Amino acid sequence: MTELATTAQARELHRQFCEDVMSMPGGEKINICQQCGTCTGSCPTSYLMDWGPREIIGAFRAGMIDRVVKSNTIWLCTSCYSCTVRCPAGIKITDLMYELKRMAIKYDLAPKDGKSPAMTKYFVDSVHKHGRNHEVELMAKFMLTKDWGLPFKFMGTGLKLFTAGRLPLFAKNIRGREELDKISAYLEAQEAKTQ
Amino acid sequence: MRYLYYPGCSSEATGKAYDISTRAMMEKLGVELVELDDWNCCGATSYFNVRELDSFAIAARNLAIAQKQGDEDLCVICNACYTTLAKTNRYIEESPEVHEAVNGALGAVNRSYDGKKAVRHIMDVLVNDVGIEALSEKVTRRLTGIKVAPYYGCQYSRPMGAFDDPEFPTTMDAFFTALGADVITDYAGKSKCCGGMMMLTKEEGALRLCHELLEGAHKAGADVIVCACPLCEMNLEGYQPRVNKAFGTDYDIPVMYFTQLAGLAFGASPKALALDKQIVSCDRVVAAIPA
Secondary structure, three states, rough: OOOOOOOOHHEEEEEEEEHHHHOOOOOHHHOOOOOOEEEEEEEEHHEEEEEHHHHHHHHHHOOOOOHHOOOHHHHHHOOOHHHHHOOOOOOOOHHHHHHHHHHHHOOOOOOOHHHHHHHHHHHHHHHHHHOOOOOOHHHHHHHHHOOOOHHOOOOHHHHHHHHHHOOOOOOOOOHHHHHHHHHHHHHHHHHHHHO | EEEEEEOHHHOOOOHHHHHHHHHHHHHHHHOOOOOOOOOOOOOHHOOOOOOHHHHHHHHHHHHHHHHHHOOOOOEEEOOOHHHHHHHHHHHHHHHHHHHHHHHHHHHOOOOOOOOOOOEEEEEHHHHHHHHHHHEEEEEEOOOOOOOEEEEEOOOOOOOOOOOOOOOOOOOHHHHHHOOOOOOOOOOOOOOOOOOOHHHHOHHHHHHHHHHHHHHHHHOOOOEEEEEEOOHHHHEEEEEEEHHHHHOOOOOOOOOOEEHHHHHHHHHOOOOOOOOOHHOOOHHHHHHHHOO
8 A cells, every 4th residue: 555655645635536526426415414424324334444434524524535545444335325325415425435446546545455456456357358247257366366265265155156057167258348448448548638 | 028138247157047037037927038239247336446437338338239229128137237227327317428428438439328228127127017916917836825035135226216215125025925925024134235245355244244134034934035136145145154154053044036936936947947056955945835
């Protein structure tokens, strides 16, 4: 994980984060969060988090960007959308978590040993390679790089899944898989133009 | 009745039985499913972590193909695919900037999307298009006495709530009631999270969530838990032994795709519904259905 060495750097990062969050559809609603805590109370994984979603929004608005990106919070969001449908201010908190994850990856602030960022990367790689997510490849890559113990813990179930034909070894490629690279390349070029 | 059909990536691996049983069940109902041509991954939750516009554009490639392929609605079986595709539609509708950017990206591969393809969850199609009465009439083996815990999962009706309540959905209850089952209508965990991908990245957290869901079904005396999402099904069924180990329980609760149990009611055979692909045996559920 990159250290946020100077305050100036942290401030610049905060500015960039704010800009990106505000550019999301409905992103400006973060300004009207009244810190009621409905999100944290609704979150099924908040008990595992360094800081709950309410605190993350508070810290984000206060410019404490270190706390936001170094917390485990954003990586523990399961996208269940409970907070989003309950937020009285209409803040799309799940989308905000996605945005913060994107920023953490983009600025190389995600924890290097983190399992979730790796999972994200392998998933996207698989989609671009085949056009579809090849679950077996995803799991194999993840196990090899992030969790050596997993095959042993999962052995019994894994064998049953395999014999039931639920773990096909080979991926099917779609015909238009190159289109996905082209779509990404186009959007990347557009983004570079606006910056 | 005819729909374009989006099976989703899991249907080629861990969730194979969902796809197989969907096709078998729909055939019994006389609903024609035409697979979307050369569909790609919707992007699921993971792709949103990379770039938002990318994820919308990747998802929209499917919608662009659907628009070209036919006028029928796009029927989706996986909760996560459904939410991703429907959410893409909604953002395109809400934000002209998103629509323009998505179409720009699609233009790079000679495609375009007008934002108008209706994305429908299969349960929405069943309950609202086929209709409860017609469904009830098609039953050949009524699920009398089978106690069903309907597990909807998160992204069935969240965040949009397009066809059911985001917090307390009831469409699956109505569906299985029509099939004669004894539905646990107050199943506490019905729309709670199973942990999803967290099972691989933070196992103890996901096991705890699955434990709550299994415990709720066990306490309510469920014969079977039915799911509408491959990840929910995988976590509740595949990880049941891990839950038992972590919490000192001895759950042995059959978990099915809802299409498997419904398929039985509409007269499809267990084999045609891929019930042999389950890990926790469903034989006793099949045997308990009156002939």
